[in-house]
Amino acid sequence: MKNIILFDPVEARDRLLPLTLTRPVALIRHGITTISEKWQKAIPGAYSYSTQDYLSMKYPMVEATDGDNLFIAGNLHPDSKLVEAILALKIGEALTFNGETIARRGNGNPTSETEYDGTPFRLSNVWDIFMLNDEAIRRDFELLTAGRSSRLLSDSCRLIGDPSQLFIEEGATVECANINVSKGPVYIGRDAEVMEGACLRGPIAMCEHSVVNMGGKIYGATTLGPYCKVGGELNNVVMTGFSNKAHDGFLGNAVIGEWCNLGAGCTASNLKNTYAPVKLWSMAEGRFIKTDLQFCGLIMGDHSKAGINTMFNTATVIGVGVNFYGAGFPRTYLPSFTEGSPLGMKPVIMDRFFDTASRMMSRRHKELTPIDKEIYINIREQSAE
Template identity: 45%
Template sequence: MNYILYDGEYRNQLLPFTYTRPVADIRVGILTIREKWEEFLGLTTTTLTEEYLEEKYPMVEMENNIMINASFLPTNKIVEQVKALKENEAIVKEDEILAFYTKDNQEEVDFDEYNLIDCVDNFIQIKNTWDIFSLNGLAIQADFDLITQDRTSEPIPENVQYINKENIFIEKGATVNFATLNASNGPIYIGKNSEIMEGATIRAPFALCEGSTIKMGAKIYGDTTIGPQCKVGGEVSNSVFFGYANKGHDGFLGNSV
């Protein structure tokens, strides 16, 4: 089956971020929305987005396709429903379309002719810009459970102070020295080839993605994600860095994307 993530009705409410990316490529939690769906599906996806973004994010259409509203974050039960969709079927939640089956020769989609199936699970949905940080803690927990399942963390160095070891996962190649990790209120994920420098204090839920650095003496509060290839210092609370960003100064950043 071919899976296509489409922007849906909330794209404009997610501006300015969706000026330069589809909704599917927003990072919330540890992974982007696309990465979450691909992890669950075990397949790559393509995107239906604005025309000016199509060259960078082309859509691949096949004979049989399932269109997925990218504002919805996947769960096991939702993915099972999506995989089970048949011709002229759609999954709905409170009159919103979550996913539907379509064929390449189908010129129009008339949902009045579809069999509408109620979504069986609770979910996280990103409708507004503030949802990205206000729901980030829940998304970190969901992603942590997904990507660390049946895996073993690298050992926590002896010079690191920590609380709740079972909620801390360190990927191969990550460096943590003389830091404090408090995972009492959720998971702490430390990505591949990332670094937490000396004196940093981190409270969960927290995600540090691949190749990023937390600078010396940083104070990071919960519900915070540092995307890939970032450098972050100072005091940060309930914020999401998509990636390739730099906050090297000691100032405060909170409730931000």
């Protein structure tokens, strides 16, 4: 069995903040599955992660006793060409792309390098998560449904397009919904639910136990991670898991972490009134950077919350553990572990944050562990520097 270590490329990790504050790069959900899950299907083996020191408490790196470790950049999607090139590596060899190491075999510095002659599909910026989600869903759909049969769609629903582009897992409930697969596939995961009056236009991925409430309007390319509940209007949104936007309001071209909640009527702009390209706050560089994007909505880290009727400006970045409420627009960057309104933000009281997180997680039978608390304390200390 191969021992595979998915490592965080430093530049990619920084440009994927705030998602990578709380997880290794390879645990970002993109398409239907996380990047790590994609690799586990592509190359069977024992997997671990090389990541930030404070995250290693939860995600330790496990090295093979004989030193034969296969290191792969955690922002890469596997494909047959890339997998073949990586498996061809010998101990001491590295695979590079544009001079950057994307895989290597063995411990220590490589003694030889081979430049990859393909074009890897990878995440280089946080906006790539939604910009490239269409392709990611299509790849995962083909991989996960090949040779399998979907559950039959209820007669109460209307399907537009090729039936082979709809896949419903066991335990899912879909009633009186309109589903359009003419522009891309729709995947409905195990025990997921699509309620009456919902409209889905692919490509869409609903992971296990995710829910679209009555009358929800979901456009591609959207991913609803495990146990996410949504309503209102979503367009090209990636929700990592265990997060809610259950009521009316608009969210587009957005990335939402785990354990987030957007209150009733919450709406986020994804287009400036001037139609100009947007700038986005870089948490790594501490400044706004050009994106060349015309559409960019909300980027929200884990365990952040927004009160009812919250309005977010185009290209707003919110860190981990933020609690925003009150009338008016917040700034387009809210640092981790702050709370308040447009009248002012203040530091979050950590004991109160832990209480809230524990209550929210217990509803999904998950536990906030002492290691989780230590990770959040580390993030809080980083954001205060």
